[in-house]
Amino acid sequence: MEKEKIKITNKLGLHARAAAKLSHLANNFNSNIFLIFNGDKVNAKSLLGILTLAASVGNDITIEAEGDDESKAVSEIKGLFERKFDEES
């Protein structure tokens, strides 16, 4: 299992479009992928699931993946957070 904690740095946090990008990316992997925040654990492949976290800028969130491509999944999802979901230049 691969796990990594990351800070949300984009202004709007995990809003609808960011959640759509994240779930779209997560769906490319075979691994089961979860986001953990505030005691809640949701399926990172579910757009509406991600939205229920209501996670904002400054919050720390944990990405957890388990499967044959778990390392790649966590690293690419981390990259998307670090790129601020490509919504801020």
Place this chain on the structure above:
Amino acid sequence: MKIKGVIITHGELGKAIIDVADSILERKSDIECFRFEWDEDGTIIEKKIRAFLNKNKDSGIIIFTDMFGGSPANLSLRFNRPNLEIITGINLPGILKFLTYKEKKISFKELLKIVRDGARDGISIISEYLGDRKNGKRKDQNNK
């Protein structure tokens, strides 16, 4: 089986839901949209829907309407064929579920349930939701 969506609502509601869903997903969805005019008896729109159904004979069809008992839903009852279902009271979470699950390897029946549950679970009283969260009783919604 390919699955096609059709949304039939009063006024601009259906188009607005699709426009917003497309903005979120950053793609153009292929949901057909029919607007029910207040002063029409349904004849024109019925013809358009029949033409759409004829064009998509081999597809599973889900007709989304705005409200159970409303004219768009009542009109939809005139169509009857295998693999055609109507989901009433559609909202943005429901359409997002449809658009993100329709290409997945799931049955037509499963898709219907996922969309219905997604639309239902998308309605929350926030104070209750946050209370459940605090007490660790949060329902595992939208988590499929």
